[in-house]
Amino acid sequence: MNFLQLARAVKRESGLSGGPPASVTTASGDDARVFEWVNWAWRDIALAHESWLFRRGEALGQATGITLPPDAALPGFALTDWASWKQQNPEYRPSAWRVADGQASERGLQFLPYDQFRSRFLVGAHSPGPLRCWSIAPGGELLVGPTPDSVHQVRASYVRDVVDMTLDADEPPLPARFHNLIAWRALREYGGFDAASEVYQRAEQNYSMGFSALAQSQLPRPGFGARPLA
Structure with a gap:
């Protein structure tokens, strides 16, 4: 999924009012925050380990x-x-x-x-x-x-290096099957911001399971010599 598709998925799962975001360049209010949360989520995941294979x-x-x-x-x-x-x-x-x-x-x-x-x-x-x-x-x-x-x-x-997503068509360079992990991580941000405990708990559960699968896929066997960052 690209930046715009991820933002639309986050807004849909959050239950926020209004239609799907049209573009990051025109987003305001809640939509602008959704894009920001998505980019934060991508950076948090990518910076969790220097040794991710996709890095x-x-x-x-x-x-x-x-x-x-x-x-x-x-x-x-x-x-x-x-x-x-x-x-x-x-x-x-x-x-x-x-x-x-x-x-x-x-x-x-x-x-x-x-x-x-x-x-x-x-x-x-x-x-x-x-x-x-x-x-x-x-x-x-x-x-x-x-x-x-x-x-x-x-x-x-x-x-x-970890590069911010700034354009609608930007895609995170981790395997596509893990893109939804970014959406779940972003939904945690929404849940904390809006005190939406049910959304936060659901997002946390799905994010934790997805992160474990990402680690199994993208953390190499000992030998790459990198240091975990978080």
């Missing part, structure tokens, strides 16, 4: 130096939906290869905690060479070392 992204960028900003094109990954890099864990390593050598030379990189990486590659001088190590800077940038001796391709996993 996982793969990035491919070019390195000409040690620091790879997520949003820059070169050096970097030209990402528009980046929130954070996937954290180090025993089953995950970014990989890299010299462009001149081709992808057949792609190899995983060794993780170094930031202070070790800093001592080895950011303090003093070192000889350029093929990429061997990676780390994450305190500011969130992906770091690779040593300084590449030529242009390298780097492949890394990241956590997608």
